[in-house]
Amino acid sequence: MTDLAEKKHLITRNLQEVLGEDRMLEILKQRDLKIYWGTATTGRPHVAYFVPMSKIADFLKAGCEVTILFADLHAYLDNMKAPWELLALRTQYYEAAIKAMLTSIGVSIDKLRFVRGTEYQLGKEYTLDVYRMSSVITEHDAKKAGAEVVKQVDHPLLSGLLYPGLQALDEEHLKVDAQFGGVDQRKIFTLAEKYLPQLGYAKRVHFMNPMVPGLTGAKMSSSEEESKIDLLDNPANVKKKLKKAFCEPGNITDNGVLSFTKHVIFPLMKEGETFKICRASEHGGDVEYTNFDDLEKAFEKEEVHPGDLKASVEKCINKLLAPIQEIFKDPKLQELTKKAYPPPTKAKGNANAATDEITPSKLDIRVGRIVEVSLHPDADSLYVEKIDVGEAEPRTIVSGLVNFVPIEEMQNRDVVVLCNLKAAKMRGVESKGMVLCASIDEPKLVEPLLPPKDSNPGDRIIIEGYETGEPDDVLNPKKKVWEKLQADLKTNDNLLAVWQGNKLISKVNGNPVMTKSMKNAPIK
Numbered sequence: 001m002t003d004l005a006e007k008k009h010l011i012t013r014n015l016q017e018v019l020g021e022d023r024m025l026e027i028l029k030q031r032d033l034k035i036y037w038g039t040a041t042t043g044r045p046h047v048a049y050f051v052p053m054s055k056i057a058d059f060l061k062a063g064c065e066v067t068i069l070f071a072d073l074h075a076y077l078d079n080m081k082a083p084w085e086l087l088a089l090r091t092q093y094y095e096a097a098i099k100a101m102l103t104s105i106g107v108s109i110d111k112l113r114f115v116r117g118t119e120y121q122l123g124k125e126y127t128l129d130v131y132r133m134s135s136v137i138t139e140h141d142a143k144k145a146g147a148e149v150v151k152q153v154d155h156p157l158l159s160g161l162l163y164p165g166l167q168a169l170d171e172e173h174l175k176v177d178a179q180f181g182g183v184d185q186r187k188i189f190t191l192a193e194k195y196l197p198q199l200g201y202a203k204r205v206h207f208m209n210p211m212v213p214g215l216t217g218a219k220m221s222s223s224e225e226e227s228k229i230d231l232l233d234n235p236a237n238v239k240k241k242l243k244k245a246f247c248e249p250g251n252i253t254d255n256g257v258l259s260f261t262k263h264v265i266f267p268l269m270k271e272g273e274t275f276k277i278c279r280a281s282e283h284g285g286d287v288e289y290t291n292f293d294d295l296e297k298a299f300e301k302e303e304v305h306p307g308d309l310k311a312s313v314e315k316c317i318n319k320l321l322a323p324i325q326e327i328f329k330d331p332k333l334q335e336l337t338k339k340a341y342p343p344p345t346k347a348k349g350n351a352n353a354a355t356d357e358i359t360p361s362k363l364d365i366r367v368g369r370i371v372e373v374s375l376h377p378d379a380d381s382l383y384v385e386k387i388d389v390g391e392a393e394p395r396t397i398v399s400g401l402v403n404f405v406p407i408e409e410m411q412n413r414d415v416v417v418l419c420n421l422k423a424a425k426m427r428g429v430e431s432k433g434m435v436l437c438a439s440i441d442e443p444k445l446v447e448p449l450l451p452p453k454d455s456n457p458g459d460r461i462i463i464e465g466y467e468t469g470e471p472d473d474v475l476n477p478k479k480k481v482w483e484k485l486q487a488d489l490k491t492n493d494n495l496l497a498v499w500q501g502n503k504l505i506s507k508v509n510g511n512p513v514m515t516k517s518m519k520n521a522p523i524k
Contacts, residue, residue, distance in 0.1 A: 014210075014262070015207055020203065023203070034178070035177065037056060038070075040074045045101070046231060047264075047321075049101060053101050053102060053105060057268065065113070068113070072117050101324060105268050129169050136198050146160060146163050148185070148186070164191050167188050168188065168191055168196055171196065177205055180209075182209050212263055213255065213256040214228060234325075242314050243310070248306070261295060276288045279305070361471065362469075366461060367451040367458065368433075372394070385410065387417060403446075414451045420433075420471055421433060436448070440521050449523065450516060462504070464504075467507070490522050491520060495515050495517070495518075496514055497515065
């Protein structure tokens with residue numbers, strides 16, 4: 001391929017942003033581009049990884065030299081998402097999975113260079129550059145750069161602050177012209193453009209994919225079981241997850257199923273292939289699309305039904321997964337899968353608790369609706385509320401909101417309720433839960449949290465990053481589980497309820513818990 005315009009089209013199509021396009025064109029006039037894509041070896045790769053894989057296929061078609069970095073050290077530095085003892089095993093799993101995915105889409109892995117971060121990041125030259133980088137980069141810039149990528153907590157480890165600078169240095173030590181990643185890494189890319197020249201190194205080109213919504217409508221996550229289809233999911237599981245996938249008629253903005261067709265299915269179609277929607281003759285019969293724009297317009301006009309779209313995407317996903325699953329029938333790879341991602345061990349005597357570790361997955365937080373409210377007969381500052389939390393009968397909960405919310409505003413109000421506190425008598429009335437509020441002491445202000453948009457009584461509230469595991473039946477008061485977890489519950493600058501920076505969201509639709517007006521207030 002010699003046509004510069006065609007190379008540029010292949011390299012940049014479906015990207016959300018390119019930083020340094022002029023530099024890219026100057027290099028392409030002289031030689032082929034050298035690009036790297038890195039992936040931190042944390043949770044198991046899932047079908048969303050076909051999005052970067054399809055772009056890597058584009059880069060190769062354009063004649064680019066592509067390096068895939070298995071960022072094992074970065075996986076550990078990001079709040080130890082990959083435990084040190086599992087790091088090597090997870091890196092092996094990623095290498096096998098990524099190679100299998102590329103084989104599935106017809107990309108020759110002979111044209112690729114695979115590198116593990118620890119192959120060069122522990123060497124003398126790289127280590128000296130880390131020290132040099134730390135002497136010029138500010139704590140503010142390091143934290144800002146990692147805000148969309150590194151797990152954010154109130155008291156960050158130094159490792160998380162090192163992460164963005166190390167990723168910037170990878171560009172120099174891998175000897176590439178450009179780095180490719182998601183738009184969530186934009187701040188790391190701009191940090192690289194600012195600081196690499198200060199170390200005497202060239203400024204690189206940066207290619208950014210849009211963030212593709214998951215099946216729930218939010219970002220597809222390795223840790224959220226229902227939002228992603230695992231590479232080893234059988235056809236029955238694929239059907240089950242796609243059936244639950246958010247795919248609202250006419251909605252083309254937050255539609256993970258439609259996005260998958262745009263970023264994976266259409267780019268991978270060979271010349272002459274079409275995307276076929278199979279349907280009964282009474283519903284219009286089969287229809288074929290040669291480009292995504294036509295499919296998107298038809299879906300927006302509701303000419304294509306979500307169920308028919310899902311059925312067609314299901315066939316495409318199973319076709320992509322079949323070669324991968326054939327490769328993973330190898331007993332050695334099956335053993336590797338078990339060792340790299342061992343199932344959580346059950347704590348003795350408690351089938352619901354994965355471990356004795358105190359994590360927010362222990363909390364049973366639900367949306368509640370106050371169906372009846374009255375003043376406490378023996379306490380002027382307390383309400384006695386009957387709250388529907390999705391059970392056969394409403395719960396009785398006592399809360400100290402008399403001085404902050406008028407009684408007429410309490411009736412039929414939707415609230416956020418902690419349901420697994422040990423029942424306690426409050427001035428003679430047994431309370432079986434707590435209405436969660438943003439609260440500050442001086443001046444004394446209390447504001448009930450706002451449940452997620454489009455939620456119903458009984459909907460579970462979970463904390464992002466802690467989606468797995470079942471809540472305890474009753475929080476152990478002797479171990480002060482609630483007190484320890486509550487210390488990190490607060491509202492943030494954007495009025496979102498968070499735990500150590502991780503949003504409280506609906507397990508049903510992913511929408512966040514918020515507060516009406518109180519920023520940076522403890523949640524009690």
